[in-house]
Amino acid sequence: MHIHLTxxxxxxxxxxxxxxxxxxxxxxxxxxxxxxQSTGRRVVRLDYxxxxxxxxxxxxxxxxxxxxxxxxxxxxxxxxxxxxxxIGDVAVVVAVxxxxxxxxxxxxxxIIDTIKQVVPIWKKEEYEDGSVWVAAHP
Amino acid sequence: MKLKxxxxxxxxxxxxxxxxxxxxxxxxxxxGLMQQLQTxxxxxxxxxxxxxxxxxxxxxDDYQLQxxxxxxxxxxxxxx
Numbered sequence: 001m002h003i004h005l006t007x008x009x010x011x012x013x014x015x016x017x018x019x020x021x022x023x024x025x026x027x028x029x030x031x032x033x034x035x036x037q038s039t040g041r042r043v044v045r046l047d048y049x050x051x052x053x054x055x056x057x058x059x060x061x062x063x064x065x066x067x068x069x070x071x072x073x074x075x076x077x078x079x080x081x082x083x084x085x086x087i088g089d090v091a092v093v094v095a096v097x098x099x100x101x102x103x104x105x106x107x108x109x110x111i112i113d114t115i116k117q118v119v120p121i122w123k124k125e126e127y128e129d130g131s132v133w134v135a136a137h138p
Numbered sequence: 139m140k141l142k143x144x145x146x147x148x149x150x151x152x153x154x155x156x157x158x159x160x161x162x163x164x165x166x167x168x169x170g171l172m173q174q175l176q177t178x179x180x181x182x183x184x185x186x187x188x189x190x191x192x193x194x195x196x197x198x199d200d201y202q203l204q205x206x207x208x209x210x211x212x213x214x215x216x217x218x
Contacts, residue, residue, distance in 0.1 A: 121217030
């Protein structure tokens with residue numbers, strides 16, 4: 001598995017290349033990007049804060065869980081950004097390769113959904129008139 | 139015993155610092171620590187979730203904390 005946390009722009013092509021596998025007929029990729037609005041407010045940028053060591057450990061756990069659930073998975077790559085991101089920037093890339101496409105879609109969705117639940121990374125949305133830590137309050 | 143707790147995101151804002159030194163009884167559990175922190179900083183009670191991590195893993199409620207543990211408070215995550 002290829003797990004990275006970086007404060008530099010993500011090279012999507014490099015993440016895709018890292019899951020290339022001669023035994024794989026399918027590569028599925030999820031790319032999360034920064035959008036310009038949230039709950040009706042205009043977002044001007046995001047700040048991601050990470051608990052680095054634990055974030056990497058948890059992303060590794062999620063990838064390992066996916067490998068258990070889909071033993072046919074050939075390669076798994078996850079790269080997450082931290083720091084300041086502007087609108088349109090890539091925040092996260094998940095890429096998987098499998099022999100057949102159905103498993104590839106399922107594993108990729110499982111990984112991104114689980115990352116959003118367990119990986120200690122926090123997103124602060126900056127608006128023109130303030131900011132909010134996302135999902136902090138019910 | 140003395141514990142050092144790392145803080146992130148909104149928990150860091152509530153406490154006003156990226157780390158907190160706390161005096162707590164020996165053998166304090168994760169639940170006990172959480173109660174102590176929520177009493178000291180009531181705004182923590184308003185979060186949609188709050189977890190404690192020990193040595194980069196989520197800790198169970200009954201885990202008994204040690205002085206040498208690397209402890210972090212984990213407010214609701216929002217990566218991705």
